[in-house]
Amino acid sequence: MLRRTLFTVAAVMVAFMLICGCIGTTGPETEKQQLRIATTTSLDDTKLLNHLSTIFEEQYNAEVLVVSAGTGIALEYGQRGDVDVLMVHDRVREDVFLADGYGINRRVFAYNYFILAGPESDPAGIKGMKPEEAFATIREKGMAGESGVAFVSRGDASGTHAKEKAIWKGAGFDYATEIQGSGDWYLEAGKGMGETLTMSNEKQAYVLSDIGTYLAYKGDLDLVTLVDEGDILLNVYCAMQINPAKYPDINSEIAKDWVNFMITDEVQEEIASFGVAQYGQPLFYAAQDDWEKIGVPQTEVKDPIP
């Protein structure tokens, strides 16, 4: 008797799964185009991408699948042809990626600034310093073993990690030999921006973050902004297509639609106003009219892909 019951239960479950499978594979949804995006964590953690993809899905009858990873992993996914679009923030590696022919049609849609956050007590005394100077001071105090001075790095080859390395270089240090593994003061999280902020908060350590993720997480953090001025802190976000010449069966039409969508007036306004009501200040600035300020060619912010 019991066995029969079990059989019935199993049968019902299998039927249920088949139905789910059918719903998933047939019906109106198959007509929807799928767009796969690999993104830097900051765009996802702040929910900006979620907000924009909802609008896009309605306008283009498409389904947006977002894989959130650091810029480094996102570029790797792109290079392997596992996604249709990249949304990243590391000009240097983007340029290499484009030059190698993996990516095409880069468009810059937003920017903001990195900040150096840390405990309110500011044990290294860096408040108000220039970024490079602040970094050098943290290292000096950290190496001297001053209590409470620690720095949490993303350590995941992300865009933020790349920026951090650039600042160390600007401060006159060789990252691999003088920073990495130089002492207990320097910790590599190997995680996304949100997780790294949470970790820094637990350890009451200094951390470099994009302002967007920092504001989105601020409610749960005891960390305060200590350094937020300096040209080196500029953070520029772009979207680009994966080259269909490398991967012919990639979904390049919808990818093109997405990249163009990002630089439309409508979306640029959405970006500029996103989060203002909740955080009292924008998380991102629209790139549209500020191309000179952020040092990118006008074509990359204005001209839709033909």
Added chain:
Amino acid sequence: MYEIIEGFIEAGRLIITLDPDVMTIAARSIIVSFIATITATLISVPLGAAINFGTFPGRKGLINLIQTLYSLPTVIVGLLIFLLISRVGPFGFMRLLFTPTAMIVAQTVLVLPIMTGLTISALSGVDPVIRDTLHSLGATRLQFLINVMKEARFAILATVAVGFGRAISEVGAAILVGGNIMASSFMRSTRVLTTAISLETSMGNIPKSIALGIILLTIALGVNLAITMVQHR
């Protein structure tokens, strides 16, 4: 402390009100791991029987290897499957990466060793008297197999429960080949209980993490109760 209590209260609310977000993730977890376990059972039971009753050189070594793979790290399985199904990999043309199917494949591979190993144990644990009796009664090879399997059915059922438990509780492979995607359609998303817990915790949404954790444990409990009920019938 307050955070934990608050978490449990919120968790209770999310579960009682059948929060659609939480329920969808739980359902997806069950479906993915259930299919993976069934697939693994269909492979591991015949394979286990073949190894247990078979006589071939290297049989002992093979069993040792299988037992070693019990502790196969989930991220290694994830990495392996990722490399195989990524676009530039040998099965890239199937475009499986970042789909629930990819997670099913990874979980199947993950639980195969432990299920095969435990099936071998289950079959070798069958009373030798029964085997001798079957032989002396002149059972054909097929009849013999069917009857021994029947004898070992509870132990095999326990094997299935162990496999399901390992499948639904792993996070390493699911996040690597699934990508933790939350899309608008149910079967295109790849967010399951474990990957969601990892994400929500990192985002500081502790109550939701606790709710998801409780559901995960409840599912495990349910499966175990069902198995125990059958065994003690």
